[in-house]
Amino acid sequence: MARVPPSIPILSYHRISALQPDHYMTILPDRFEAILRAVQRHYTFVSLAEIDELLKRARLELPVIGLAFDDSYGCNATYAVPILKALRIPATFFVSSGYVDTDDLMPEDRRRGYSGLRNFTSAELREMVETGLFDVQSHTVSHIDLSRTWDDATVERELVESKRALERITGRPVTRLAIPYGSRAHCSPQAIRIARSVGYERVYSFFGGRNRLTPRSGPGFVLQRIGPVYEDSDFVRACLENYRGRHTRIPLVGRGPRLPAEFHPTCF
Numbered sequence: 001m002a003r004v005p006p007s008i009p010i011l012s013y014h015r016i017s018a019l020q021p022d023h024y025m026t027i028l029p030d031r032f033e034a035i036l037r038a039v040q041r042h043y044t045f046v047s048l049a050e051i052d053e054l055l056k057r058a059r060l061e062l063p064v065i066g067l068a069f070d071d072s073y074g075c076n077a078t079y080a081v082p083i084l085k086a087l088r089i090p091a092t093f094f095v096s097s098g099y100v101d102t103d104d105l106m107p108e109d110r111r112r113g114y115s116g117l118r119n120f121t122s123a124e125l126r127e128m129v130e131t132g133l134f135d136v137q138s139h140t141v142s143h144i145d146l147s148r149t150w151d152d153a154t155v156e157r158e159l160v161e162s163k164r165a166l167e168r169i170t171g172r173p174v175t176r177l178a179i180p181y182g183s184r185a186h187c188s189p190q191a192i193r194i195a196r197s198v199g200y201e202r203v204y205s206f207f208g209g210r211n212r213l214t215p216r217s218g219p220g221f222v223l224q225r226i227g228p229v230y231e232d233s234d235f236v237r238a239c240l241e242n243y244r245g246r247h248t249r250i251p252l253v254g255r256g257p258r259l260p261a262e263f264h265p266t267c268f
Ligand SMILES: [Zn+2]
Pocket: 070, 071, 139, 143, 180, 181
């Protein structure tokens, strides 16, 4: 029996859709389903709240993995949600609240000249949360680039107003924040400090790495996520090829636990 790795990866996606499939962040629904089914051969998908609890343990009984979506793409309600429901996969949607119920384009989509990409409606977000399988958390109001220099009041407004707006829409607490763009530079000390001070309990980056079990200290304030894995990635291929039972040759995604020193729990 293969040893269950003492760490938990969190996969992140953006847009699952059959519309405008050439969009740079988009995956076709049937491909997405094939990826999830491959991953499920080795991993059990669990919610981010469950991951918080599991990270406190000394070891895992089974390999587990988390799933998140960023931005505000309404197509996810049409295409991703039915797949996730059918496969009973929990997921967190990190939503930039300023785009909900609008036709506005996300900054990067505007820059790249896209049009007609629809955003979530409040009703969709409410319905998703009411399934009990999904939660909606913050990705700031405007998808602010936190690697730039901002005064504290601006950053605070982005974090507080998105939290309030999404709590108003879903009626559920918003305590998790995915940092837009999510590189080390974007997870600035200012953003982390303010996120903590305005009541977030966990912040998520978007650069590689699995989250190591931390039974002594508990999970750090900042957890790491891994960008989308595609059908042709080594990870998905390994999930398909290595399958001889759940405990045999568990494929690993990401380069192993490597929580940067600046994100160590004691730093915050
Ligand atoms: Zn984003």
